[in-house]
Amino acid sequence: MSVKSLTSQPVRRERGSLPALAVVTLLTGLGAGLGGMLLALLLHGIQHLAYGYSVTHLISGESFLQGVSAAAPERRVLVLTLCGLVAGLGWWALYRFGRPLVSIRQAVKSDDPQMPLLSTTVHAVLQIVTVALGSPLGREVAPREIGSMLAGWLSRRAGLSVAQSRIMVACGAGAGLAAVYNVPLGGAVFVLEVLLGTFGWTALVPAIVTSAVAALVAQAGLGNEHQYLVPSLTLSASLVVWSVVCGPIFGAAAWGFTEITKRSRAAAPKDWRLPVLSLLNFAIIGVLAMHFPQLLGNGKGPAGLAFDGGLTIGLAAMLLVLKVVITVSSLRAGAEGGLLTPGLANGALLAIVLGGLWSLIWPGASLGGFAVVGATAFLAASMQMPITAVVLMFEFTRVSQDFLIPVLFAVGGAYLGFQACAKWLPSLQLGFGFNWGAGSKAR
CATH class of the missing domain: 1.10.3080.10 (Clc chloride channel)
Structure with a gap:
């Protein structure tokens, strides 16, 4: 079932212009990269404050596990209790007062691929804050939602067709993933395999471009590092x-x-x-x-x-x-x-x-x-x-x-x-x- 339009504007034409699509592709990559970078920096900053990292440790890249392990056990209980308050009151208020959330999958299948700007942003920030405080859930959905939300808004502004807008919303999600984890190829493949189910050229090109641009932008603030430091392993x-x-x-x-x-x-x-x-x-x-x-x-x-x-x-x-x-x-x-x-x-x-x-x-x-x-x-x-x-x-x-x-x-x-x-x-x-x-x- 298609998600109903969040606006009263009429459905767009069947085909948008290629220049408009190119501009939206570039801006989606830039926006998703910036959004992913800011969310990651917010995550690290909250971890630093919550568990008492020194500024030197934060800059040098001390792991979250090292920071948590060094914190007093009583501090862990206090921070997790705070996490429960933030999570419970935050999501209750969002469901009570915010506009209904639209998931990325719903938007990709919708005839009007839009996600509510304020509710989606609050939802994403809540995920980042709670994960930073110690929630055992993943942080990857938040940058994907920000990227998709931005792509949907840009697509409407540029007058792209419904089919093009769906592709761009999916690409926004992949670009957000690429930005926050520095995985440009993984972000693009995620779009093609998981969200769109096609490796056709109309999806392949914007998926690759948006993820590459997003990863490059995020590297400006997060550095060109991979997620896990793995020692040299041999096959047997x-x-x-x-x-x-x-x-x-x-x-x-x-x-x-x-x-x-x-x-x-x-x-x-x-x-x-x-x-x-x-x-x-x-x-x-x-x-x-x-x-x-x-x-x-x-x-x-x-x-x-x-x-x-x-x-x-x-x-x-x-x-x-x-x-x-x-x-x-x-x-x-x-x-x-x-x-x-x-x-x-x-x-x-x-x-x-x-x-x-x-x-x-x-x-x-x-x-x-x-x-x-x-x-x-x-x-x-x-x-x-x-x-x-x-x-x-x-x-x-x-x-x-x-x-x-x-x-x-x-x-x-x-x-x-x-x-x-x-x-x-x-x-x-x-x-x-x-x-x-x-x-x-x-x-």
Whole structure:
């Protein structure tokens, strides 16, 4: 069903001019890059204030995990309690007083691809603020929403056709992703594979241009750095065979994760219960973080530890269970955010467990190698984007192209495992249907 127009203006003509399309493409890349850069700087600034980073540490790039670990345990509880207040009151006020939100997928399929400017901006900023304070959800949706919102507004102003506007809204989302994570190719492939489902020239050219421009603009403020510092990893026969054997396991795990997060998000309240549940949820996460600071944030910390081989099997298993629980509970309480980096972290942690056990039988592969392969497989299956996941992981980590072999084996197995579970297993009833409230938001 198409989303109704947010304005009273008539539907645009069937074809917009190529010069107008070129201008919108360039401005979308510039705007998404600037928006992604500002959101990332806001994230880092709030983390600095909340957990007591020094200015020197902020400039030198001290990780969020290092800053959280150095903070007093009581401070973690206090900051997470504040996060619950911000999340609960912020989203309750947005649902109560703001215009109805339009997701990126809805806008891409709409006959009038527009997203409300103020509500979308507030929604994005709330995601960034809560993730900075320690929410376990991802920050990637916020820059995508800002990029799509801007692209829709520019398309209307330029008089582009509906088809062109849909493409530009999708490109705005990919450009936002490219900007905040410095993944120009990943952003473009995300547009083509996930949002538009086509690699045709009319979509390919603006997708590549907007993502490249956005990444270049964001580098001016964030630097030309990749997300994860991964040590030199070597390929082994043990890792290749493991990727074939364990690929379907990652797919099954990804299917279960997708089911419970989907149900939790659909059941999240929008009324007065949202602030209450949000405050309770994040206060509990703060207590857990007194002992496990790795839980805080979007999952970059534990994923980085996994890639670096800095986790034991026992700690990885504990973090995996707790990470899934707090991600699900945060969605159920009404918090918003992405699942890209949380899914990547889950895959890396699961890979440490499976890879560590495998090494007892067939040694020779590093734990970091297992983590890279497993994270890609889980991400590909959980978000149903195999090509995008592979591209993103190689841009995230800059690992050797030799790893394409086990990564592709694992991704293929995970994708098939996910599809098999979706086809043959009944819908899970996992206990998240309590009558706390209702509401469903497509992301």
